[in-house]
Amino acid sequence: MGTPRKKVNLGAQVEEVLRKRILNLEYPHNHVLVEEALCAEFGVSRSPVREALRMLEAADLTHKTSSRSYIVKQISQRGVKELYELRLALERYVVEGLCSLHNTAPIEALLAHWQTVSMEAEPDRAAADRVFHETLAELYGNNVMLEALRQINDRLRVFRVMDFARENRLGSTQAQHVALLTAIVQKDVSKALEYLEMNVNEGMKNAVETLRQAILRAHERE
Numbered sequence: 001m002g003t004p005r006k007k008v009n010l011g012a013q014v015e016e017v018l019r020k021r022i023l024n025l026e027y028p029h030n031h032v033l034v035e036e037a038l039c040a041e042f043g044v045s046r047s048p049v050r051e052a053l054r055m056l057e058a059a060d061l062t063h064k065t066s067s068r069s070y071i072v073k074q075i076s077q078r079g080v081k082e083l084y085e086l087r088l089a090l091e092r093y094v095v096e097g098l099c100s101l102h103n104t105a106p107i108e109a110l111l112a113h114w115q116t117v118s119m120e121a122e123p124d125r126a127a128a129d130r131v132f133h134e135t136l137a138e139l140y141g142n143n144v145m146l147e148a149l150r151q152i153n154d155r156l157r158v159f160r161v162m163d164f165a166r167e168n169r170l171g172s173t174q175a176q177h178v179a180l181l182t183a184i185v186q187k188d189v190s191k192a193l194e195y196l197e198m199n200v201n202e203g204m205k206n207a208v209e210t211l212r213q214a215i216l217r218a219h220e221r222e
Helices: 010-023 035-042 046-058 077-099 105-116 125-140 143-155 157-163 169-185 189-221
Strands: 062-064 070-072
Touching: 010 035, 010 046, 035 046, 046 062, 046 070, 077 125, 077 143, 077 169, 077 189, 105 125, 105 169, 125 143, 125 157, 125 169, 143 157, 157 189, 169 189
Parallel strands: none
Antiparallel strands: 062 070
């Protein structure tokens, strides 16, 4: 007997493509995902398309209307700004707490790493930046705050990727990370917060502009 063939989940395949499009801002806000059009595009029956749409709804990427249509839920420019503001509030608390810790050895080790590593060499620059900020929260030791920060970062993932595609962003980010860590080691709260705000606010400014351009492109495709 030959090796049994693995069953292909067509619904999951359709969902994966649609999920990437939504996260990459290829659809405008309130775009309607039409079953018939998706069936024709993917060459499948209604069953896997409906399965994919239900999966997207469960992931909070679409919502189902009273007419049973599925509408893309796309984050707004205001929504992006508010997420960055919440992220900054959480990270301000983390940095203030780290400046008050007696044991600075973990921060010093992180500083030594960022003084030698190059973000240019990182295969995923956005992920490296995310790990840096979440590591600070881990070192502070508040697990609830860390989980909240992770959830925010999940929603900001696509903006981080686009942010770090910008010219000169890598160099400025690395310099800000080193300056932030140095200030924490020196227990200079005001300087640490200054560099944190510089880093996060630069990302927010780039994210809002990136979203504005993406919305324009999405409407041009309509």
